[in-house]
Amino acid sequence: MARGDGELELTVGVRGAGGGGAAADAPVPISLGRLILAGMVAGGVQYGWALQLSLLTPYVQTLGLSHALTSFMWLCGPIAGLVVQPLVGLYSDRCTSRWGRRRPFIMTGCLLICLAVVIVGFSSDIGAALGDTKEECSLYHGPRWHAAIVYVLGFWLLDFSNNTVQGPARALMADLSGHHGPSAANSIFCSWMALGNILGYSSGSTNNWHKWFPFLKTKACCEACANLKGAFLVAVVFLMFCFTITLIFAKEVPYRGNENLPTKANGEVEAEPTGPLAVFKGFKNLPPGMPSVLLVTGLTWLSWFPFILYDTDWMGREIYHGDPKGTTTQVAAFNEGVRIGSFGLLLNSIVLGFTSFLIEPMCRKVGPRLVWVTSNLMVCVAMAATALISFWSLKDYHGYVQDAITASSSIKAVCLVLFAFLGVPLAILYSVPFAVTAQLAATKGGGQGLCTGVLNISIVIPQVIIALGAGPWDALFGKGNIPAFGVASGFALIGGIVGLFLLPKISKRQFRAVSGGGH
The missing domain is CATH 1.20.1250.20 (MFS general substrate transporter like domains)
Structure with a gap:
């Protein structure tokens, strides 16, 4: 499955449209309008991803990381693609929560994204509280290592959280697609991603967040930092709105466990290769x-x-x-x-x-x-x-x-x-x-x-x-x-x-x- 940066999501043990390792009850027929609203979380996640792509490489250099070292920061994306996505795909396929297989992981990932965004946006202020320079940010242009460390930790958490949401969100659309078909579900999901990109890049190109929300500027956070902070706080609000809509309209049928899995001659469930x-x-x-x-x-x-x-x-x-x-x-x-x-x-x-x-x-x-x-x-x-x-x-x-x-x-x-x-x-x-x-x-x-x-x-x-x-x-x-x-x-x-x-x-x-x- 395509992610915002182009990576794929591996759903393990796929059987049927839903991608699960076993059958759930037949999904309730869903209208096209409800299917569209069920995929709205993709737009919220992609909004933050667009901000991450456009703003964070330049911003981290203001904290002390050299241009040569910024590329190492992006290793988290490939690592998350190899580790998080297969594991989340496996566990969401087997999740027996009464809320469904996908929504618990979507909710967890969205909450972690909000936490990561706050850490990244306030990294300069957190760094100052931990002992970075007390000089005004407009006068001091040296390294701020505490802020840089906090930022990198938040950045990695953000990327791992994005991966936690993207896979189950795409699988959820396939689960619910019904007579509309997986192609229609995929098109809806990609459309939400495109809308999230457009809104995110628009937000990132806006240079007035510090004017609209002047309280975001602090001694450790000047205009560029305040603009980033404002854009990411709006991303949190937008993500929570999209996530709530998805939770309301994506009515999942709980997974029934090991029924309909292939069995051995002695009647035991046959284990499928996973991970x-x-x-x-x-x-x-x-x-x-x-x-x-x-x-x-x-x-x-x-x-x-x-x-x-x-x-x-x-x-x-x-x-x-x-x-x-x-x-x-x-x-x-x-x-x-x-x-x-x-x-x-x-x-x-x-x-x-x-x-x-x-x-x-x-x-x-x-x-x-x-x-x-x-x-x-x-x-x-x-x-x-x-x-x-x-x-x-x-x-x-x-x-x-x-x-x-x-x-x-x-x-x-x-x-x-x-x-x-x-x-x-x-x-x-x-x-x-x-x-x-x-x-x-x-x-x-x-x-x-x-x-x-x-x-x-x-x-x-x-x-x-x-x-x-x-x-x-x-x-x-x-x-x-x-x-x-x-x-x-x-x-x-x-x-x-x-x-x-x-x-x-x-x-x-x-x-x-x-x-x-x-x-």
């Missing part, structure tokens, strides 16, 4: 063509994750020539760049939302392989463009990012166009690999759960590689983002070439069958 280990054991059962899908998926994510990691930081440094640890003017320029970068991500989400409706017709017309390869070539051009735009903006091919002091409004406009343009291949990334995987599992065997779980690994491993390597790699070339984007362009080109020759060919008729088209 992450089951995925690795099933590698030998992968259908033909799946290894090439995994390879191209990994190369594609190697090309995307540097941009996901550093997009708003790139705007603040290379385009607005700011420095989160520099003078007051440099800090202000950096914060303005981050704000405009968040607006660029808003445009990206809008284009992504419109493009998502066009992917299935495109795949029917030219086939999913050509669509996927074309998206990789688009990313190759876009990542190369970011490096060229940076050189153009800096006007100094040999100096450090902070050496440049000029900026151009035309360059800023080009950057926003680039952000919007990337919404097209991003929509393809969130859709086509999963459709190809589903087709291989359906026509050549191997199991949907197995293939989906293995595809998750091919997404997580590239993220670990980039998280570990992008920061130190950039540090070798002037502490900017240009080297990582240059390498990303190369990976996208390689992924496109490899995909052209190695991806399995899926006919348009086969794609229509797996996607539900043609009915």
